[in-house]
Amino acid sequence: MNKTMGDADCLKNLTVLYVEDQEDARVQFTRFLERLVGQLLVAENGAEGLNLFMANHPQIIITDILMPVMDGLVMSQEIRKIDRSVQIIVLTAFEQIDYLKSAINIGVNKYVTKPVNGVTLYKTMLECVVDLRSLEQLKDAARTDLLTGLANRRELEIRFSAEKGRAERNGIPFSVIIADIDFFKRVNDTYGHLAGDHVLKAVADALVGCIRTEDFCCRWGGEEFLLLLASTNLEAAAIVAEKLRQIVFNLEIPWEWESLRVTVSLGVSTYKPGMDRDECIRLADEAMFRAKAAGRNRVELSEV
Ligand SMILES: [Mg+2]
Structure with a gap:
């Protein structure tokens, strides 16, 4: 990621996976997200989402929880096993507090309550960009000798x-x-x-x-x-x-x-x-x- 870019511009460089089973919401937010990110991948359930993840390695995932075939938590759990830095945002209804707890245990980074507000979702994605940057800096630091800038x-x-x-x-x-x-x-x-x-x-x-x-x-x-x-x-x-x-x-x-x-x-x-x-x-x-x-x-x- 280019470190001199603003966070908002940075979204234009990212691939984002959006997983939602409900058609109305999916159509609405596909249109919304398409304008914000570099590449948008859309899936209708967790199994499709997992396949798209494996093929494209997006940096941010936005997923519903309750879905047929494979739910959003199982998908997130599978993805976390292979990628520790991808940012996962779950969309959750207020009453789904138990799901939220499981989501946190699985290693989901952020949540946005449903019905989703576009501005809130956008702000959450920007927070993910900031976190991705700090992760990159940590990775660089772990591999670099601080005095000389050489590898360690x-x-x-x-x-x-x-x-x-x-x-x-x-x-x-x-x-x-x-x-x-x-x-x-x-x-x-x-x-x-x-x-x-x-x-x-x-x-x-x-x-x-x-x-x-x-x-x-x-x-x-x-x-x-x-x-x-x-x-x-x-x-x-x-x-x-x-x-x-x-x-x-x-x-x-x-x-x-x-x-x-x-x-x-x-x-x-x-x-x-x-x-x-x-x-x-x-x-x-x-x-x-x-x-x-x-x-x-x-x-x-x-x-x-
Ligand atoms: Mg659903």
Whole structure:
């Protein structure tokens, strides 16, 4: 979802599923909703609604409760099992208080009482847009290292499994690079932690700037970064690692009246089918430690 758009404009980007068995109400609100949302899907009962949901993955669902074939609560329950972020609005008559309780237990987000007032429904949909945005921000935050803006370890797990799956299917290896900033403690001790953070951010930006879009870079530890190079063997990865080393070596990081300079030590390993993730990362890590031992500001390759 585009975060600079207003909430009302945002509805125009969304797909909404509307489920209602009663024809008069359905015709009336189909006309009303069509003007507000990007794509409107309409179903006459929960079973139809569930099928439309599976095929189109709308972001908002508006559903009646009492319907033939499958009611709105059973449908919502089925949908909640597979999608935790879709916003569900139930339409409920005032006297259906027990249904409302069940709806809340199932994970329905909002309710609007029947007979439905168009303005109330519209306002409720806008609330859903706001909630969808916060959910997206939460998802971003859970996958991002706040200081550098890079992906974090959790995101790495997802990407590593994807690359591993691909490598096993097509037999093309991928490579791992671990880059650790040399003498980082000195930066913190001499210039303070703010300078240290600034250096981390600058190095992160430099690393991301010289990999391809299909590659991946995350913050692995304090001053340590891990990169995944898609469809790249050890020799090609060694060339990339050397390029990364030079880019960081040439980096001038402005801080107050000075220009800070750092170097990185890099270790490279390649994933071969059958290896597990930890083993592959351990090999890159060991190579990185050999680069440190051999004098830093250099690249070492895994021997396996
Ligand atoms: Mg009904």
